[in-house]
Amino acid sequence: MEKIIYMDNAATSWPKPEETIKAMAEYFHSIGASPGRSGHRLSLDAGRVVLDARESVSELFGIKSLLRVVFTKNATESLNIAIAGLLKPGDHVITSGMEHNSVMRPLRVMEESGVELSIIPCSLSGEMDPEDVGRHIKKNTRAIYLTHASNVTGTIMPIAETGKIAREKGVIFCVDAAQTAGVIPIDVEEMFIDILAFTGHKALFGPQGTGGLYMAEGLEKEICPIMTGGTGSRSESEEHPDFLPDKYEAGTANVIGIAGLNAGIRFVRSVGIESIRKKESELTAILVEGLRSIPEVTLYGCGDAKKQTSVVSFNISGMDCARVAMALDEEFNIMSRPGLQCAPAAHRTIGTFSAGAVRLSLGYFLEKDDIQAVLSAVEKLVQR
Amino acid sequence: MMDTKTCLVLLFDSASEALLAEKLFKRAGISYKIIPVPRHLSSDCGVCIRVFASDKERARETLDGRVDIRDICPID
Numbered sequence A: 001m002e003k004i005i006y007m008d009n010a011a012t013s014w015p016k017p018e019e020t021i022k023a024m025a026e027y028f029h030s031i032g033a034s035p036g037r038s039g040h041r042l043s044l045d046a047g048r049v050v051l052d053a054r055e056s057v058s059e060l061f062g063i064k065s066l067l068r069v070v071f072t073k074n075a076t077e078s079l080n081i082a083i084a085g086l087l088k089p090g091d092h093v094i095t096s097g098m099e100h101n102s103v104m105r106p107l108r109v110m111e112e113s114g115v116e117l118s119i120i121p122c123s124l125s126g127e128m129d130p131e132d133v134g135r136h137i138k139k140n141t142r143a144i145y146l147t148h149a150s151n152v153t154g155t156i157m158p159i160a161e162t163g164k165i166a167r168e169k170g171v172i173f174c175v176d177a178a179q180t181a182g183v184i185p186i187d188v189e190e191m192f193i194d195i196l197a198f199t200g201h202k203a204l205f206g207p208q209g210t211g212g213l214y215m216a217e218g219l220e221k222e223i224c225p226i227m228t229g230g231t232g233s234r235s236e237s238e239e240h241p242d243f244l245p246d247k248y249e250a251g252t253a254n255v256i257g258i259a260g261l262n263a264g265i266r267f268v269r270s271v272g273i274e275s276i277r278k279k280e281s282e283l284t285a286i287l288v289e290g291l292r293s294i295p296e297v298t299l300y301g302c303g304d305a306k307k308q309t310s311v312v313s314f315n316i317s318g319m320d321c322a323r324v325a326m327a328l329d330e331e332f333n334i335m336s337r338p339g340l341q342c343a344p345a346a347h348r349t350i351g352t353f354s355a356g357a358v359r360l361s362l363g364y365f366l367e368k369d370d371i372q373a374v375l376s377a378v379e380k381l382v383q384r
Numbered sequence B: 001m002m003d004t005k006t007c008l009v010l011l012f013d014s015a016s017e018a019l020l021a022e023k024l025f026k027r028a029g030i031s032y033k034i035i036p037v038p039r040h041l042s043s044d045c046g047v048c049i050r051v052f053a054s055d056k057e058r059a060r061e062t063l064d065g066r067v068d069i070r071d072i073c074p075i076d
């Protein structure tokens, strides 16, 4: 088999650690049952798998009570709960000009039902001034929704600074950690995060179909679930439970996925977020430097590996980004993602709407050789 | 007089809480057994935790502030 150079880790990380695959196989081979439903030993074991995963997540994000970790199918579901479940007509909310559609679209839907939306403009490189958020807070400001890092430029947002402002003004602060959980340390207490949405299949090395949501104490009284149904608890009642995590976990859980997610998180913690970040930063710096030295290449974002994740977007002058991505795939075995990456707002901010850009997103399993390979491929494409 | 064989069951709102209680009991070295909730105690389909009556206070302290106990009931 030809060697694939996978540079689409911001969409989904690949390859996964062997541990993820093993944990999933083990669950299927020796447990298989549904948690929280039946009380026999396999059902209890399934429940223990899920509980252990909650504990891993809570330790990773500095969450004090592991029962405050809710599992969902992805960050999108978590964000929908945090947006549609919380906001009421007449509320004002704030977000940034770098958001993914999983924040923007639910907010646009709410806007139609009378929620007022302020979008904080960001610089060309995707940076946002937290003071700008502070200036937009009004009497009826209910919440701030902010991505931890852009999935287009990798720009890291000032989370703790914004969180502090939100806390001082009594505004709920919700962070979309889809691009950062697993590569940048997150502590919900230190960063003043009231709601954290994360996905399992990116830098946490779980499978697709896993993700989660944390909310600070008391918020479960204010946030409606987007689905209700069977939870295994309070079966005598036709009223949906009002406690965590059951309130937001109607229906049979994705236990095999959660088993894989737990193994992925354990992998991250055993390597260490700092080591992962250091390696990805080094690779990102090489990629950014290399691309910058090619005159026909326009590079987006801040261009400083320390201020961004390992997401690098660029264009080659005179070439459609989709053609570049196709050539990278077909001729060089390099997997990239062209277009708008589900983030039209971010592309408007950086000036690439609607043409888009080629996105290379690195991961822990790539090496310097892979970066050299992509640089020489881009150089060849530029010659055409 | 309470003899050491007398048991109690701790009831919780959800299986997640029962399993968290189990985790905490294991760490604290408290003997326990997870059993289906006896039908006369609740119409729920879930599980509860049986402990020795003599461990009641220790069990309570272990869970204090971490898992809410819905009820504590005697059991044969």
Ligand SMILES: Cc1ncc(COP(=O)(O)O)c(C=O)c1O
Pocket: A010, A011, A074, A075, A076, A077, A100, A102, A147, A149, A150, A151, A176, A178, A179, A199, A200, A211
């Ligand atoms: C910044 C950002 N937010 C949210 C999401 C949504 O994640 P998911 O597709 O797993 O729901 C993504 C990735 O797709 C993302 O990059």
